[in-house]
Amino acid sequence: MIAAIIFSVLLIGGFGWFGVNILKIRSNILLGRDVNRKDKPGERWATMALVALGQKKMFKRPIPAILHLGIYVAFVITQVELIEIIYDGITGSHRAFMASLGGFYTLVISIIEVLSVAALIATIAFLSRRNILKLPRFQKPEMKGFPTFDANLILCMELILVFCIFTMNGADEALYLRGASHASHEAGSFGFAISSWVGPHIFGGMSTETLLVLERIGWWGHWFMVLAFLNYLPYSKHFHILLAFPNTYYSNLEKKGKFTNMEAVTNEVKLMLDPTADPFAAPAPDGGAPQRFGAKDINDLTWKNLMDSYTCTECGRCTASCPANITGKKLSPRKIMMDTRDRMVEYADGKRKNGKDYEDGKSLLFDYITEEEIWACTSCNACVEACPVNIDPLAIIVDLRRYLVMEESKMPTELTGMLTNIENNGAPWQFSPSDRGNWIHED
Amino acid sequence: MMSTIHVPTMAEMMAQGQTPDILFWVGCSGSFDDRAKKITKALVRILNECKVNFAVLGAEESCTGDPAKRAGNEFTFQMQAMMNIQVLDGYEVKKIVTACPHCFNTLKNEYPELGGKYEVIHHTQLIQELINSGKLSLKDGGVFKGKKITFHDPCYLGRANDVYEAPRVLIEKLDAELVEMKRCKTNGLCCGAGGAQMFKEAEKGNKEVNVERTEDALETHASIIATGCPFCNTMMTDGVKNFNKEHEIQVLDVAELIANAAEL
Numbered sequence: 001m002i003a004a005i006i007f008s009v010l011l012i013g014g015f016g017w018f019g020v021n022i023l024k025i026r027s028n029i030l031l032g033r034d035v036n037r038k039d040k041p042g043e044r045w046a047t048m049a050l051v052a053l054g055q056k057k058m059f060k061r062p063i064p065a066i067l068h069l070g071i072y073v074a075f076v077i078t079q080v081e082l083i084e085i086i087y088d089g090i091t092g093s094h095r096a097f098m099a100s101l102g103g104f105y106t107l108v109i110s111i112i113e114v115l116s117v118a119a120l121i122a123t124i125a126f127l128s129r130r131n132i133l134k135l136p137r138f139q140k141p142e143m144k145g146f147p148t149f150d151a152n153l154i155l156c157m158e159l160i161l162v163f164c165i166f167t168m169n170g171a172d173e174a175l176y177l178r179g180a181s182h183a184s185h186e187a188g189s190f191g192f193a194i195s196s197w198v199g200p201h202i203f204g205g206m207s208t209e210t211l212l213v214l215e216r217i218g219w220w221g222h223w224f225m226v227l228a229f230l231n232y233l234p235y236s237k238h239f240h241i242l243l244a245f246p247n248t249y250y251s252n253l254e255k256k257g258k259f260t261n262m263e264a265v266t267n268e269v270k271l272m273l274d275p276t277a278d279p280f281a282a283p284a285p286d287g288g289a290p291q292r293f294g295a296k297d298i299n300d301l302t303w304k305n306l307m308d309s310y311t312c313t314e315c316g317r318c319t320a321s322c323p324a325n326i327t328g329k330k331l332s333p334r335k336i337m338m339d340t341r342d343r344m345v346e347y348a349d350g351k352r353k354n355g356k357d358y359e360d361g362k363s364l365l366f367d368y369i370t371e372e373e374i375w376a377c378t379s380c381n382a383c384v385e386a387c388p389v390n391i392d393p394l395a396i397i398v399d400l401r402r403y404l405v406m407e408e409s410k411m412p413t414e415l416t417g418m419l420t421n422i423e424n425n426g427a428p429w430q431f432s433p434s435d436r437g438n439w440i441h442e443d
Numbered sequence: 444m445m446s447t448i449h450v451p452t453m454a455e456m457m458a459q460g461q462t463p464d465i466l467f468w469v470g471c472s473g474s475f476d477d478r479a480k481k482i483t484k485a486l487v488r489i490l491n492e493c494k495v496n497f498a499v500l501g502a503e504e505s506c507t508g509d510p511a512k513r514a515g516n517e518f519t520f521q522m523q524a525m526m527n528i529q530v531l532d533g534y535e536v537k538k539i540v541t542a543c544p545h546c547f548n549t550l551k552n553e554y555p556e557l558g559g560k561y562e563v564i565h566h567t568q569l570i571q572e573l574i575n576s577g578k579l580s581l582k583d584g585g586v587f588k589g590k591k592i593t594f595h596d597p598c599y600l601g602r603a604n605d606v607y608e609a610p611r612v613l614i615e616k617l618d619a620e621l622v623e624m625k626r627c628k629t630n631g632l633c634c635g636a637g638g639a640q641m642f643k644e645a646e647k648g649n650k651e652v653n654v655e656r657t658e659d660a661l662e663t664h665a666s667i668i669a670t671g672c673p674f675c676n677t678m679m680t681d682g683v684k685n686f687n688k689e690h691e692i693q694v695l696d697v698a699e700l701i702a703n704a705a706e707l
């Protein structure tokens with residue numbers, strides 16, 4: 001009875017708090033400007049199915065892809081067991097579904113166990129890749145401190161979860177064999193693929209009292225880990241397990257080389273080229289306050305840019321393929337995404353605390369991302385191509401450049417010259433436009 | 444060996460009451476850069492040989508605005524784009540070929556929203572069409588027979604527009620051995636020129652991007668680095684010079700390879 005009450009309080013509290021955090025993240029994402037990503041639903045569903053569900057881009061690197069797949073499938077399947085845990089927790093029953101499902105129950109638990117072993121192996125492999133083999137993409141400066149801790153913490157939580165599952169099932173198996181389990185009793189074994197085989201070897205010699213305690217430790221441990229994981233998610237790069245789906249659904253479906261068209265500029269340029277045009281014919285965008293050209297801070301970016309930043313798993317595949325980063329420049333597309341997220345959280349929390357007119361005098365550009373970083377980008381799209389969840393760091397970089405150039409006229413001096421040449425000579429170099437056809441007659 | 448080239452301008456054709464089938468958009472690099480001009484001429488020789496009814500804009504062409512847009516100056520870009528669109532529409536241009544992936548990308552993807560809608564193809568795609576339709580034939584046992592050639596994917600042709608096959612098909616037509624670099628196609632490494640980098644000093648680092656990329660090419664032991672972009676061509680040529688390998692490995696545009704093999 002008391003156990004059922006404690007369980008239910010944890011259930012409501014845990015899921016409730018998670019819900020609160022989800023709403024907070026949603027409102028943070030909606031700080032961004034609007035952008036239409038609702039067209040072509042068919043293509044969007046297909047992209048999501050391939051990239052998020054099917055992990056198509058992960059398979060560019062087969063070893064991590066297989067390990068990741070192990071954890072991913074195990075994670076999803078383990079949630080099936082959660083239904084029974086919740087039912088048992090509230091009603092005070094034990095393995096409530098076993099009697100009614102019979103052999104199917106045995107099968108499902110067996111699958112869970114086999115996949116849990118796969119997840120265990122993968123988790124250990126991932127921990128060693130990060131901490132023993134020290135893969136270069138996990139050792140970049142932006143990974144110092146919390147990001148590395150976060151990654152390791154999640155992996156350790158996974159380890160604990162798997163140990164809980166096997167303690168729970170293994171101890172219960174030993175009890176069952178003695179007819180001492182709380183599960184509706186038939187003679188013999190549960191018949192689970194792993195615990196019924198390994199369990200008796202480990203737990204068989206223990207006293208019934210110890211086993212009852214161990215089984216409970218496994219069961220409650222499993223439940224605590226689920227709640228802890230759930231409520232840690234919104235603070236972690238592991239949030240990608242949820243956001244990968246909407247994020248790939250709302251992918252940019254245009255050719256990667258196509259940069260966005262700035263309509264506000266189009267209207268002004270049309271007026272410049274045709275002075276007779278009606279200046280009031282084109283309504284101001286949104287009718288509201290004039291928009292900044294490009295992006296200086298979070299609210300100049302689009303909601304998709306912000307969703308991207310929450311979806312980033314900090315895997316560093318973008319950075320590992322970035323020509324600027326490879327050749328030692330400060331630019332790291334992963335850092336662009338992490339900075340965007342950190343700044344968004346800081347800005348949104350500030351507003352929530354101090355009212356919506358609050359400004360902290362900081363901005364994404366300058367305080368988080370430096371000019372040196374964004375000018376190193378060759379706009380090659382390698383980062384966009386590499387990202388397993390279709391994140392577009394280049395879109396943010398371009399908008400930051402636009403702000404610098406169009407609002408502050410701050411750019412490397414050679415670029416000022418190049419732009420002047422285009423305006424005056426119709427070429428980035430200082431040649432006379434009338435010489436443009438000279439090559440035809442030269443040897 | 445080289446015959447004189449025949450390059451009509453749009454204005455000349457218009458004066459004679461003719462409309463060409465295709466406009467050759469030469470681009471700033473192809474018009475002014477000495478190395479790139481050779482690529483421009485190679486393509487013209489191919490067009491002449493196949494009797495393609497084309498024309499150029501000559502002095503009426505202007506920068507597409509690509510470097511301005513990548514550098515973040517949307518104003519300069521759109522001014523250029525709108526002026527170019529006026530010229531193109533004035534000549535009722537329908538189809539454009541360009542030897543520069545930056546011009547290709549901008550004309551194809553970024554002009555439509557400003558009102559400029561054309562069918563735009565890259566020169567490697569056009570040459571492939573010419574060969575497929577039998578208008579251009581390569582004598583076998585040409586100069587490149589059996590040579591090892593590696594192809595450097597230009598970012599704005601490959602990743603930006605998913606054109607990976609046309610240049611490769613052409614290289615294979617040379618009876619040459621196409622050897623891929625470890626980073627190729629979707630995983631290709633930039634030459635370092637894109638995003639307006641061509642026009643500025645690189646940020647502080649430990650290496651130039653073109654040097655890193657040239658290492659990839661040298662590793663293949665190819666005798667030719669094939670390119671499909673005048674900027675890549677410059678970057679790779681500089682990279683090869685950096686290693687003092689200019690006598691062992693040549694940097695040539697795919698159009699030059701084809702023109703040479705066809706003895707044009």
Ligand code: SF4
Nearest residue numbers: 322377378380381383
């Ligand atoms: S687009 Fe820019 S940030 Fe992305 S990989 Fe290329 S150089 Fe790096």
Ligand code: SF4
Nearest residue numbers: 312313315316318387
């Ligand atoms: S942006 Fe994508 S590729 Fe880069 S670290 Fe984040 S998830 Fe990985």
